[in-house]
Each structure stands twice: as C-alpha cells, then as structure tokens.
Amino acid sequence: MPDYTIPVNILIADDHRIMVEGLSHILKDEKKIGTIYTAADGKSAIAITHEKEVDCVILDINMPVMSGIEATRLIKEQKPLIKVIIMSMLCDAGIVTKALKAGADAFVVKNTGKEELLKAITHVMNGEKYVSNELSYTLFNTLGKTEKKEHGTTLTPREIEIIRYIAEGLTNQDIADKIFISRRTVDTHRKNILHKLHLKNTASLVKYAADNGLL
Numbered sequence: 001m002p003d004y005t006i007p008v009n010i011l012i013a014d015d016h017r018i019m020v021e022g023l024s025h026i027l028k029d030e031k032k033i034g035t036i037y038t039a040a041d042g043k044s045a046i047a048i049t050h051e052k053e054v055d056c057v058i059l060d061i062n063m064p065v066m067s068g069i070e071a072t073r074l075i076k077e078q079k080p081l082i083k084v085i086i087m088s089m090l091c092d093a094g095i096v097t098k099a100l101k102a103g104a105d106a107f108v109v110k111n112t113g114k115e116e117l118l119k120a121i122t123h124v125m126n127g128e129k130y131v132s133n134e135l136s137y138t139l140f141n142t143l144g145k146t147e148k149k150e151h152g153t154t155l156t157p158r159e160i161e162i163i164r165y166i167a168e169g170l171t172n173q174d175i176a177d178k179i180f181i182s183r184r185t186v187d188t189h190r191k192n193i194l195h196k197l198h199l200k201n202t203a204s205l206v207k208y209a210a211d212n213g214l215l
Contacts, residue, residue: 007034008125009053013045013071014060014087019110023058023087026114032121040064042071049079056121059104061088061095069102076103083124087112096131106130129164155196162189166202167209 010033012023020038027033037052039045043066045057057075059068072084085106086099096107105124108117109132116132123130155163158179165175172186199205 006032008032008055008121009034009037010121011037011039011045011048011052011054011057013039013042013057013063013068015040015063016060019060023117026117030118032118042066042068042074045071046074046078049075049082054079054082056083056085056124058085058087061086061090061099069099072099072102072104083121085120085124085130087117100129108132128168155193159189159193159196162186163193163205163209166190167206 010027012020014020014023017040020040024036024038027036034055035052037048037054039048041063042059045059046066048054049057057071059071061068063071068086068088072086075082075084083105084103085108086104087108087110088095089110099107106120106129108120108130112120112132120130120132161179162175165178170178172190173183176183176186194200194205197205197208199208
C-alpha cells in the first residue's frame with residue numbers, strides 16, 4: 001500500500017452480526033489495518049464516520065433503517081475522502097451500477113476471499129475503483145448490450161476498462177503501463193471508442209462514464 005498512510009481504519013456495517021464478527025476477525029491481525037469499527041445499519045455507520053477517524057467503510061446493501069446504497073451516497077456527500085466498499089450477495093449488474101453511481105469505490109461479493117478483500121481495500125485507498133473479478137464479466141457484458149442497443153455497436157471489456165482509466169485521469173502512457181500494452185494501441189482504442197460512442201472529446205467521454213456507472 002505505497003500511496004497512502006497505513007494502517008487504515010475500517011468501519012464494517014452489516015446487520016448480520018456473524019458477518020461483522022467474521023470480517024473483523026479476518027482483518028484484525030493485518031498490519032495494513034488499524035482500528036476496526038462496526039455498525040448494524042447505514043444510519044449508524046454515517047454517525048460513526050463523523051465521530052471517529054474512518055478511512056474506509058465496508059457496507060452491506062440490505063440493512064435496516066438505511067440501506068448501504070443510501071448510506072454510500074450520504075457518506076460521499078458528507079465525507080468525500082472516505083472510501084466505500086459495497087460487499088453484498090446481490091451482485092447483478094444493475095445493483096453494481098447503482099452502487100457505483102451512488103459513489104461506491106468498490107463492489108465485492110460476500111463469498112470473496114481475504115486476499116481479494118485486501119486487494120479491494122488497496123485499490124480504493126490508492127484512489128482506484130475495484131469490482132470483484134467474478135462480477136467484471138457480468139457487468140461488462142450488460143453494459144455492452146446496453147451500448148449495442150443505444151449506439152448500434154458493442155464495447156469490448158478492454159474498451160470499457162480503458163474508458164474507466166481515462167475517466168480517472170490517466171494518460172495514454174499511464175494506461176499502457178497499467179495494462180501492459182503499447183501507447184499506440186491505447187491511442188487506437190481511444191479513437192475507436194470515441195467513434196463507436198459518437199463522442200468528440202475526453203470531456204464527453206468522462207460524462208459518458210459517469211452516466212453509465214463506470215466511475
């Protein structure tokens with residue numbers, strides 16, 4: 001975790017006590033993790049973010065009093081520097097997109113392993129987005145079908161990946177280094193994407209990414 005201060009203080013919010021205790025047990029001995037706070041609903045989670053020094057929140061979606069989606073939206077409005085990871089068994093593309101549009105930095109499924117959860121924490125604390133590997137194909141496939149309907153063509157998973165990196169402010173060289181391809185190939189992808197989506201510039205592409213839940 002090179003780009004931010006560790007250890008990271010974590011807040012876990014889930015109405016299932018066994019889930020909270022399980023995640024706490026998994027994370028408590030990690031050197032990268034500092035204090036672990038817990039909550040049983042979204043409203044309590046928001047209160048804790050105002051009372052404690054919280055760096056990252058792990059939220060369930062279905063909770064009493066306030067859902068994880070609504071809690072995400074409010075946390076991002078009130079404490080935009082806090083990173084939010086949605087962890088849920090509800091993992092269809094519509095739910096994932098809704099969570100990302102609310103401001104979530106990552107979406108992982110509840111049956112994920114310890115290593116992937118730590119990977120998600122690393123990504124979001126470094127200012128990156130993260131979606132569980134098993135969700136990526138479903139999400140990309142659904143978005144691709146949507147684009148085919150709207151634009152008469154289908155975006156590939158690689159093109160969607162590049163759109164997300166462009167929206168995050170990475171240069172073509174940054175993207176090339178990150179996904180191990182040449183800058184010229186990134187240039188070609190970028191031109192093809194703009195052509196497929198009938199967009200003129202990077203600003204319109206970033207707006208497209210925001211409107212379609214890619215940020």
